[in-house]
Amino acid sequence: MVSIIGFGRRITSIDDPLIREVIMIMHIAAELNVPGKSFPMLMETFPFLSKFPRVIAPWKKAVDGYVNGRGFYYALADEANRISTFDDIFAKKLFAEAPKYNLRYEEIANISGNLFGAGSDTSSSTLITFVLACCAFPEVLPAAWEELDRVVGQHRSPHIDDEPNLPYINAFVKEVFRWRSVAIIGGQPHAPTQDDNYKGYLIPKGTWVQGNVWAIHHHEREFPDPDRFNPRRFFKDSTDHRPFPNEKGYMTFGWGRRVCSGQGLAEQGTWITVARLLWAFRIEKALDAEGKEIPVDIFNYT
Numbered sequence: 001m002v003s004i005i006g007f008g009r010r011i012t013s014i015d016d017p018l019i020r021e022v023i024m025i026m027h028i029a030a031e032l033n034v035p036g037k038s039f040p041m042l043m044e045t046f047p048f049l050s051k052f053p054r055v056i057a058p059w060k061k062a063v064d065g066y067v068n069g070r071g072f073y074y075a076l077a078d079e080a081n082r083i084s085t086f087d088d089i090f091a092k093k094l095f096a097e098a099p100k101y102n103l104r105y106e107e108i109a110n111i112s113g114n115l116f117g118a119g120s121d122t123s124s125s126t127l128i129t130f131v132l133a134c135c136a137f138p139e140v141l142p143a144a145w146e147e148l149d150r151v152v153g154q155h156r157s158p159h160i161d162d163e164p165n166l167p168y169i170n171a172f173v174k175e176v177f178r179w180r181s182v183a184i185i186g187g188q189p190h191a192p193t194q195d196d197n198y199k200g201y202l203i204p205k206g207t208w209v210q211g212n213v214w215a216i217h218h219h220e221r222e223f224p225d226p227d228r229f230n231p232r233r234f235f236k237d238s239t240d241h242r243p244f245p246n247e248k249g250y251m252t253f254g255w256g257r258r259v260c261s262g263q264g265l266a267e268q269g270t271w272i273t274v275a276r277l278l279w280a281f282r283i284e285k286a287l288d289a290e291g292k293e294i295p296v297d298i299f300n301y302t
Contacts, residue, residue, distance in 0.1 A: 001269065002115050002116055004089075005089065005090055006091060006112065006115045007076055007079075007089060007090070008084035008085070008086035008091070009084075018076070021072055024069075069113065070105075070106060070110065071109070073110070073113035077091040077094060077095070077108060077109070081095040090112075091112065118260070119262055122183075123269060125182045126176060126177070126182055126270055127270070127274075129176055129180040129182075130274055132296060132298065133175070133176060133179060133180075133229040134284075135283065135296045137228070137229040137230075138284070144169060144278045147167075148278060148279045151165045157280065158275035158276055159272075160268065162275070163271060167235070168231060169275050171231035171232070173267075173270055174248065174249055174250060175231045175234065176270065178217045178249070178252065179227075181250075181252045183252070183254075184212070184213050184214040185210050185211070185212065188254065188258040189208040189209065189210050190208075191205075191207055191209060192204075192206070192207065192209070211251070213251055213252065216251055217250065217251070221242065222243075222244055223242065224240055224242065
């Protein structure tokens with residue numbers, strides 16, 4: 001989906017060279033997003049390590065690998081801009097707007113690459129959360145099956161047009177987003193434009209402020225028994241329902257002007273995938289060699 005929207009290029013096989021290149025670069029990027037764990041991010045813990053020349057600093061090779069990936073993403077966007085037959089793809093919009101905003105080579109490359117980082121690993125991780133929830137809380141599944149059988153039936157799979165008639169599936173997807181959010185720190189950092197005081201704390205102008213999505217989504221005040229996967233909490237007539245500051249009932253995609261720009265696409269893609277998996281499959285715990293269920297640990301999960 002990201003490849004089609006971004007570059008007008010449909011991926012038909014897992015062996016597509018684009019997939020292999022993207023996976024390699026994303027693995028490097030994922031390692032760079034773990035501060036202080038190991039090289040090269042250990043340079044944040046010990047800044048003096050960043051001063052070493054590259055010739056005697058092997059820990060900088062991972063950073064070089066990520067930077068080198070920019071050439072791939074720029075070439076991908078440039079090729080799509082020049083030869084794609086689709087006029088409304090992201091790459092063409094990006095190059096059309098580049099002169100207006102004085103976008104540099106690195107910025108075009110990074111913006112293009114961000115499509116894959118934001119639109120692939122996040123969605124796949126959300127679906128893993130969905131499968132874990134089905135295994136850990138099988139009691140929530142019969143209501144989903146009943147609703148799908150009644151509204152959709154057995155002779156076709158769910159369509160996005162069915163969404164208004166599937167309130168339990170809607171709540172199920174909301175709970176997937178709430179229960180184990182992909183980004184537990186809420187999106188891009190924000191900063192006050194002037195000094196601010198909040199409950200006795202001074203927040204100086206320009207200070208980075210990030211919301212703790214995990215804490216918000218696991219507060220007993222809004223979500224009783226927060227580690228229990230419970231779609232019913234999104235029904236206003238349920239005893240488990242509590243008021244929430246926004247209409248959706250979760251803050252998985254951040255907030256404000258810098259809310260995730262792909263939120264709508266992610267929500268629709270997750271909804272149709274979850275609905276069709278629930279319609280087509282009976283998801284259960286795996287069995288060991290003796291046929292006994294293998295328990296799952298909802299806390300041994302990142």
